[in-house]
Amino acid sequence: MTETDTQAPTLAGLFQGFLILGLTGFGGVLPLARHMVVEKQRWLTGTEFTELLGLCQFLPGGNIINLSVAIGLRFHGVRGAMAALVGLIAAPLAVVLALGVVYARYRGDPHVVHMFAGLAAAAAGLLVSMAIKIALPLRRKPVSIALAVIVFTAIAGFHLPLVPTMLVMAPISIFTVMKVRA
Amino acid sequence: MNETLTALAIIFVQLSLIAFGGGNTTLPEMHRQVVDVHHWMTSADFAALYALAQAAPGPNMMVVPLIGWNVAGAAGMAVTTLAIFGPSSILTVVALRLWHGFRNPVWRQAIQGGLVPISVGLVAASATIITRTVDHTWVFAAITAASAFAATRTRLHPLWLLAAGGAIGWTGFGQ
Numbered sequence: 001m002t003e004t005d006t007q008a009p010t011l012a013g014l015f016q017g018f019l020i021l022g023l024t025g026f027g028g029v030l031p032l033a034r035h036m037v038v039e040k041q042r043w044l045t046g047t048e049f050t051e052l053l054g055l056c057q058f059l060p061g062g063n064i065i066n067l068s069v070a071i072g073l074r075f076h077g078v079r080g081a082m083a084a085l086v087g088l089i090a091a092p093l094a095v096v097l098a099l100g101v102v103y104a105r106y107r108g109d110p111h112v113v114h115m116f117a118g119l120a121a122a123a124a125g126l127l128v129s130m131a132i133k134i135a136l137p138l139r140r141k142p143v144s145i146a147l148a149v150i151v152f153t154a155i156a157g158f159h160l161p162l163v164p165t166m167l168v169m170a171p172i173s174i175f176t177v178m179k180v181r182a
Numbered sequence: 183m184n185e186t187l188t189a190l191a192i193i194f195v196q197l198s199l200i201a202f203g204g205g206n207t208t209l210p211e212m213h214r215q216v217v218d219v220h221h222w223m224t225s226a227d228f229a230a231l232y233a234l235a236q237a238a239p240g241p242n243m244m245v246v247p248l249i250g251w252n253v254a255g256a257a258g259m260a261v262t263t264l265a266i267f268g269p270s271s272i273l274t275v276v277a278l279r280l281w282h283g284f285r286n287p288v289w290r291q292a293i294q295g296g297l298v299p300i301s302v303g304l305v306a307a308s309a310t311i312i313t314r315t316v317d318h319t320w321v322f323a324a325i326t327a328a329s330a331f332a333a334t335r336t337r338l339h340p341l342w343l344l345a346a347g348g349a350i351g352w353t354g355f356g357q
Contacts, residue, residue: 022240029241058294059277060201061270062241069274078275085271092240093263096248099234104252111352117226118351120233120312121322122344125329127309130206132334135302144299151303155210156310159218162211166200166300174296 006042008075011083017041018068018087029064029088037071044071064088143180147173186254187261189220194246194265201270203301205243209308212249222253229315237344243267321356 009017017036025032030053038049052074056066065085072084106112138144151169154160193215197208209232217225231252235245243266250262317323329343351357 025239025241055277055281056274058290059270059274060199061267061274062201062205062243064241065243065267066270066274069271070278073275073278081271081275085267089240089244089263089267092238092244093247093259095238095240096235096244097251097259099238100231100248100251103230103234110354114354114357115348115352116230116233117316117322117357118325119237119344119348120226120229120316121325121351122329122347123233123236124229124309124313124316125326125331125347126236126333126340126343127206127209127305127312128326128330129333131302131306131309132330134298134305138299138302144302147299148303148306151300152306152310155304156307159210159214161214162208162304163196163200166202169300170202170297173299174293177296177299178292 006045006048009041009043011076011080013041014072014075014080015083015087017043018072018084019091022088023091025064030067033064033067043075143176147176187257190250190253190258190261191265194250194262195269197246198266198269199273201243202297203304205241205245206308207301207304209245210304210311212246213311216249216253223249225315227252229312232312233316233344237341237348319356321350325350 021029021032021036034046034049037043038046044052052070053063053067056063056070059066065088068084068088069081072080072082074080076083103112103116107116135148138148147169151165154165154169155162193212197211201208213225213228216222217228223231228249231248232245235242235248238244246266247259247263250258250260252258254261313326317326325347329347332338332343333340
């Protein structure tokens with residue numbers, strides 16, 4: 001796809017595009033985001049999308065959250081960033097709130113309690129799977145594995161607070177990985 | 183009330199700014215603050231809210247507004263939503279304005295690569311803490327293991343796994 005094929009969205013278009021994305025993105029919005037932004041709406045080329053995503057992954061915060069802000073900002077400045085972000089989280093916010101109300105209302109009913117316990121057990125499995133998937137690329141990098149184990153032990157074993165742990169471990173990890181490339 | 187809202191704001195502003203590698207890396211700290219430090223809810227409630235947020239569409243940070251709503255109602259939801267999405271978004275805006283500095287691939291790749299082991303350790307810690315909370319019978323442990331296996335080895339949609347877990351739980355089998 002060439003540069004000329006893309007077309008800038010309006011402010012309302014940004015809001016609407018991300019609103020639909022927020023409503024339809026179950027268990028991971030990112031693959032859908034690329035489909036919408038590059039293939040369907042043609043707001044960005046594939047290369048532009050990847051470049052912007054790389055920056056968003058580098059920054060703290062949810063990748064898709066940052067991406068909505070970045071795309072909104074690109075076309076309509078801060079107003080565009082807000083339109084895209086609000087569009088993205090509006091529908092999920094309403095759904096989550098509705099589920100929360102149901103949970104609070106029926107938490108005395110044993111069936112409902114059991115159902116949410118089963119749901120939580122399955123959700124825990126999804127998280128285990130994600131941990132496995134992101135750990136696999138490290139399997140031939142002993143130094144990286146050691147760093148990951150230290151962080152894991154500090155947080156899950158000793159229940160240390162995240163901020164000081166990050167302040168100590170992030171510089172060590174960045175420096176070590178740069179030096180040994182492992 | 184105001185003290186609670188201030189505490190919520192401080193916690194989630196911090197988490198917003200250190201959530202490298204996505205939202206799941208901050209779950210242990212969220213759990214520590216909400217359950218251990220402030221005693222706003224039990225560990226089981228936390229796990230249930232996390233599961234609810236997973237069952238909903240949208241970004242995986244949606245557990246945060248849900249926590250805010252449970253702790254301090256509508257005001258809590260508003261405060262936590264702004265606190266978790268605001269600071270990182272402002273940082274994104276600033277970073278994009280300085281985009282050219284970020285184009286230098288050498289140090290950008292060094293930082294990005296160096297944060298990978300940290301993210302792996304944090305997500306593994308999240309998985310351990312949530313699993314420890316929910317799996318108090320063998321049935322739940324089996325649901326977690328089956329869901330982890332299916333999510334890793336098949337292309338089954340996560341919603342099916344959540345639905346299956348909820349359905350098995352509903353029967354009360356093994357509880």
